[in-house]
Amino acid sequence: MRPGPTRMAGPQSPPIHAAVFLVFLLSSAVQLGPSKAGPLLAPPCKEGAHPPMILPLFLSYPNSSRTIPDSYHRHLQGSDKPNARMSLHDDLLLRGYYTTRLWIGTPPQKFALIVDTGSTVTYVPCSNCDKCGKHQDPNFQPELSSTYQPVKCNINCNCDNDGVQCVYDRHYAEMSTSSGVLSEDLVSFGNLSELPPQRAVFGCENVETGDLYSQHADGIMGMGRGDLSIMDQLVGKGVISDSFSLCYGGMEIGGGAMVLGGMSPPSDMVFTQSNPMRSPYYNIDLKELHVGGKPLALNPKVFDGKHGSILDSGTTYAYLPDEAFLAFKNAIMKEVQSLKQIHGPDPKYNDICFYGAGSEISQLSSSFPAVEFVFGNGQKLTLSPENYLFRHSKVRGAYCLGIFQNGRDSTTLLGGIVVRNTLVMYDREHSRIGFWKTNCSELWERLHLPSSAAPWVPPTSDKTKNHTNEVTANPSPMPPEVDNPEFQIGQITLDMSSSMNISDLKPRLGELAQFIVHQLDINIIQIHLLGINSMQNGSLIKWAIFPRVPGEYISKSSAKDIISQLSEHRVQLPDSFGSCQFTAWHVESQEKRRRWLKHNVLIVLALAVTFLAGLSVLVAWLLWRWRHHSLNAYKPVGVAIPERELQPL
Structure with a gap:
């Protein structure tokens, strides 16, 4: 098999009392474990059902193999439970994976996690991990969370050497590993989710190797079947129905979405049976x-x-x-x-x-x-x-x-390539999987979902005020024009500050644009430099993001994704560009952009006419000089030149 992005895991042989976490490894060296032992969490609650959760998936830097936005209070069609909604921002084959944003703890600490249906454990690097790589966000700090609790050793888990705390150990097909302790804390799903924060069990990493060590993403969000799966935990609490959906963007436009919870399928969705008894996957x-x-x-x-x-x-x-x-x-x-x-x-x-x-x-x-x-x-x-x-x-x-x-x-x-621009519904409740071909970058519009914002605001505490501001700051709200159905977005302008001086930054503007394009998941042809000015402490750069196709407009979902990433400070640029920050952004109408283009076209035409007129004058002058030079050219010695007759005065 071509080595590459595979996150399907298999456990090492567990002791007799170990809870078996259903995982998979495409290798005969690791076998599936025995059937599951008793649940770590409360049993499923069949009453008090709520609508689905919708969560966005975000872009991460590439590694050798494989985003959560805000949420609005809403219900997906046909759902009677709350939903968590998350956007996806990525190019599957350039980055290799999609990530979503989760917040853990009180106050919340944010993490970019790979969405993985082949894993059952959600884990992030722990603050005491000295064998973890450098990732997108700071490691989880349990001591900063007032709601954190370790999962104490019990009959349903593997225990550490001291017999005090539950531990986990995961091995993946690309030969990477993750191990650590099991913990419990509040998990939040962002401002697009109407589901309030929920207590959940997750892994706090102490050791990671291979791709897990080198990848930019912080960790894994386990979506497989198993007691530790985020899905199983939320379903077990009765807060969502037993279903989730993923929608990956296409070859030309990335992005997409994830929905945790059930929703009414489109009428032309194609279904196939998915037998949980045939395989845990x-x-x-x-x-x-x-x-x-x-x-x-x-x-x-x-x-x-x-x-x-x-x-x-x-x-x-x-x-x-x-x-x-x-x-x-x-x-x-x-x-x-x-x-x-x-x-x-x-x-x-x-x-x-x-x-x-x-x-x-x-x-x-x-x-x-x-x-x-x-x-x-x-x-x-x-x-x-x-x-x-x-x-x-x-x-x-x-x-x-x-x-x-x-x-x-x-x-x-x-893998993800076969379901690009396809909404995939994992209807676990009815043991089926549905497929619906669509443009995943515009999923919400295609599902005709409203967009009234009512964001969940995370709590703060004095002892972690600085940390909280770092992870939850939202200096600029979503412009109201984005939700106006009559407003067509022609461009988004961005103001960006950098601590680099202008002389050092100018030669690297093209490189900087590439990184911004990478992070915002847009095409390089969409970003334009409007200007750069020197400031006392560095430089101020103004960018504009245009539609992919001239004359078209930027979709509302794309604009929301871009602004959400900026407002949540998810755009991570290399330290080599100094300290960079997007200080302001606003949307402009298609009509204003047309006027801007018309104005600039007129200027260009005027300059072209002036240039051509000047060029014609220059050519005429050069021809006159050439002719004058030819008539009075120097003649070599020995050539008789007849004198001209003097004209009378």
Whole structure:
């Protein structure tokens, strides 16, 4: 299997009294544990149901393999429980993973956590961890939280050597590990959530290795099935229904959303059975693969090996059993014979890449075939090219297969690439998974959700006042124009201060723009430098963010995501740019931008006319000089020059 972003874990052999945390490792070296022991938490409450929770997922820096916004008081359609809503900000193949923002403790300390359906434990680095890497946010400090409690050793957990506190230990397929102590505290889901903070058990890391040590994200948000899963804990308390949804952005526009809790599915959502008894992971009842409308000659049992066909948000690509992969590859090759096959971007891998389909994502469907998943109930999920291709990083307009051969076992592992621009509903209550093709960057508008803000304000205390201001400061509220349906956003202007002096900063403005683009999850063509001025303590830079397509406008969801990241100080820039801070931002209408463009176009035209007029004068003068020089040119010695006759006065 191609090494890369896999966050599916398997426990080491636990002692007889250990609670078994349902996890997975695509390797025969680690086996699944026995059935679960008794729950660590209170049993599920069937009454007093509330609507779903919606939480956003955010962008993180890349690592070798794999965002939470504010929430509004609202109910998703058809839900009778509160919801937690979170936005996703990322490019799956550049970053490798999506993260969401959680706040832990009183007052809350914020963390960027990888959303992982293949893990069951949520954990963050602890303040006493001397074997943890440098991550996006400061380590969790239990001593600063007035609501923190360690989970004491009991019959349902592994205990530390002193027999005092419960511990956890996780090993992942990419050979990274995490271990620490189990703790309990208030967990908050941000201002988009109508669900109030809830007490939950999480891991406080003491040791991390491999990708977990080097990644920018702080830790993992475990969404799998198991007593320690965030989902199981919230469902067990009866505060949300037993369902959650993920929606990843596409190849061209990243972002997306996560919803914790149930909601009414769109009428054309495609469902497949997901049998929790077949595997502890989120499996689907995959029976056939079609390429270009033609079924592959495969026995349906090929998709039912080992753990079956499973979805894992902690994995980037997709992996098929050998027989299915070879049939899929050959079918694709037959369909794209007009394209040129080229070498992949990394010489270490024999990637299958093609050139000649054009650089526009909208053109891919004319060159690459549609792929269909056919489920046991006869329903079909159609995959567009962006669901099985990734961009070649070195050749513009080239694309490579993002589906690989699973050489280790017969499991069909489907990572985030196959569900880009797809709302995936993990309906655990009815043992099914639903798929709905959509634009995930505009999910809320497409679901016709209202947007009246009523943010939850976290508590503060004097002893942690500075720390709280650091993690919860919100100096500029959401501009009211963003929620005005008549207001079309033409641009967002940003004021940014830096402690670097202007002479040192100017040569690096292009590099700085790249980092801002990376963090805000926008395209480099969208950001423009409006000006830079020197200040007493550094520099002031003014940026503008324009729509991706000239003449269009910025969607309300994109604007909210950008402003939420700025107001919550989630934009993390390298220290090499000095101390940077976004000091102000505001939105401007499409009409104002048109006037700005018109004004600038007129200026450019005037300058062009002036330049051309000046150029024509210069050319005329040069021609006159040349002719004058030719008539009075110096003649060599020995050439007779007849004297001119003097004209009478």
